Amino acid sequence: MxxxxxxxxxxMLRQMRETPVHPPYGRLRRLVSLGATVAGLWVRWRWLxxxxxxxGVEAMTEATHRFHLHAAEAVVHRAIKQQGLIxxxxxxxxxxxxxxxxxxxxxxxxxxxxxxxxxxxxxxPVIERELGGTVDTLFAEFDNQSIAAASLAxxxxxxxxxxxxVAVKVQYPGIDRIVAWDLQAITFLANVWSxxxxxxxxxxxAAEMRRYAPDEVDFVHEADAAEELRVMLSDRDDVVVPRIHxxxxxxxxxxxxxxxxxxxxxxxxxxxxxxxxxxxxxxLIDLFNEMILRRGMFxxxxxxxxxxxxxxxxxxxxxxxxxxxxxxxKRIPEEFRQQMIVLTSAIVAQQPEAxxxxxxxxxxxxxxxxxxxxxxxxxxxxxDVLRSGKxxxxxxxxxxxxxxxxxxxxxxxxxxxxxxxxxIARVMGLLSGLGRTLESKTDLMDALLPYLDPDAETxxxxx
Numbered sequence: 475m476x477x478x479x480x481x482x483x484x485x486m487l488r489q490m491r492e493t494p495v496h497p498p499y500g501r502l503r504r505l506v507s508l509g510a511t512v513a514g515l516w517v518r519w520r521w522l523x524x525x526x527x528x529x530g531v532e533a534m535t536e537a538t539h540r541f542h543l544h545a546a547e548a549v550v551h552r553a554i555k556q557q558g559l560i561x562x563x564x565x566x567x568x569x570x571x572x573x574x575x576x577x578x579x580x581x582x583x584x585x586x587x588x589x590x591x592x593x594x595x596x597x598x599p600v601i602e603r604e605l606g607g608t609v610d611t612l613f614a615e616f617d618n619q620s621i622a623a624a625s626l627a628x629x630x631x632x633x634x635x636x637x638x639x640v641a642v643k644v645q646y647p648g649i650d651r652i653v654a655w656d657l658q659a660i661t662f663l664a665n666v667w668s669x670x671x672x673x674x675x676x677x678x679x680a681a682e683m684r685r686y687a688p689d690e691v692d693f694v695h696e697a698d699a700a701e702e703l704r705v706m707l708s709d710r711d712d713v714v715v716p717r718i719h720x721x722x723x724x725x726x727x728x729x730x731x732x733x734x735x736x737x738x739x740x741x742x743x744x745x746x747x748x749x750x751x752x753x754x755x756x757x758l759i760d761l762f763n764e765m766i767l768r769r770g771m772f773x774x775x776x777x778x779x780x781x782x783x784x785x786x787x788x789x790x791x792x793x794x795x796x797x798x799x800x801x802x803x804k805r806i807p808e809e810f811r812q813q814m815i816v817l818t819s820a821i822v823a824q825q826p827e828a829x830x831x832x833x834x835x836x837x838x839x840x841x842x843x844x845x846x847x848x849x850x851x852x853x854x855x856x857x858d859v860l861r862s863g864k865x866x867x868x869x870x871x872x873x874x875x876x877x878x879x880x881x882x883x884x885x886x887x888x889x890x891x892x893x894x895x896x897x898i899a900r901v902m903g904l905l906s907g908l909g910r911t912l913e914s915k916t917d918l919m920d921a922l923l924p925y926l927d928p929d930a931e932t933x934x935x936x937x
Contacts, residue, residue, distance in 0.1 A: 601642070616642075631732060824857070837890065
């Protein structure tokens with residue numbers, strides 16, 4: 475829900491506006507600056523933990539919240555300076571309103587809209603070089619003030635000669651090298667962190683970034699994904715996927731229909747437009763259930779900057795969800811999609827043997843094969859929130875699940891997880907965060923059943 479920024483948030487916004495638009499360039503410069511921020515926060519975090527042990531958790535409550543607020547501000551400030559993949563990391567974490575403390579959610583979410591834009595003088599040559607003409611001849615109109623600046627590119631509004639309003643997404647000069655350097659830095663720091671801390675393991679996140687980041691700097695890949703999703707979802711009247719204009723698109727420039735919608739996390743604006751936020755949450759959950767479990771292809775980066783709501787033009791009509799930014803779009807092999815359905819059905823029906831067998835077939839590996847570990851993983855993945863009666867996982871639930879799962883995994887560590895499952899879990903986390911923001915009342919069990927095995931409803935345990 476949007477509100478007037480607090481004094482701390484206003485300070486952060488001022489810092490962002492004053493931050494130089496050009497990030498540090500060079501592998502070593504980027505690694506050292508990011509590493510210094512991480513190391514400084516880690517030292518202060520260790521000191522806070524020692525103080526909490528000595529003085530007691532309750533006595534240190536105010537100091538704990540103050541630390542987390544300052545830590546979140548430090549992360550955002552560094553991310554804005556670094557840009558590149560560091561911005562994307564903040565966007566992901568800032569969407570996890572279901573798990574992270576409010577200090578992080580409120581502060582990290584600022585990077586969805588506040589990345590400093592590059593000057594038009596730097597972006598125009600990219601457009602003209604890629605599209606083979608001048609901006610004045612390529613477009614009937616072109617507003618050279620960017621409407622959005624993201625981690626890897628920025629977006630402009632323009633009009634084609636046939637009158638179509640379009641959004642033109644342009645990569646920053648040199649961003650492909652920055653992405654490569656950031657992948658190396660994130661991998662190195664995640665490995666170093668794992669040698670000192672076992673509370674949070676960032677190595678799977680680093681592995682996920684290495685796997686998917688190269689596609690995000692290839693707009694031909696994004697155009698292909700957008701067109702495939704548009705065709706795939708064309709039978710739904712509650713979803714909009716913008717058209718791609720291939721004649722004005724290349725690997726570094728992407729032109730698509732302009733989406734004039736409300737950011738999905740702007741609850742106040744949704745209500746002012748007559749849109750019911752919990753109903754939007756219903757549509758969002760159903761959409762992703764269909765993409766993942768029925769169609770085998772899904773938008774894998776549904777943070778608030780990539781999902782908009784289009785209010786109905788008629789009173790009482792249905793609002794539509796518009797998806798943008800298809801750089802991270804995943805196609806699931808048919809066998810894996812079927813395994814996901816079987817696994818989800820087994821979790822719903824609380825069938826340990828089926829959970830264990832399916833997870834093993836999918837590529838999960840633990841030190842010792844046993845049903846108890848796989849069942850615990852299944853409950854953490856989905857079962858707990860389904861049977862909680864809640865529409866999303868809140869912080870208390872996550873803490874309880876992590877504590878229980880931690881005991882199981884300490885006895886029998888997980889040594890391999892399928893990459894596709896990590897991505898799906900990430901999407902579920904983002905959707906859970908949006909569910910909390912939208913005050914979702916969705917019955918997740920009812921929402922899932924139509925997409926499971928035909929016998930899933932009869933197998934599901936009573937609510």
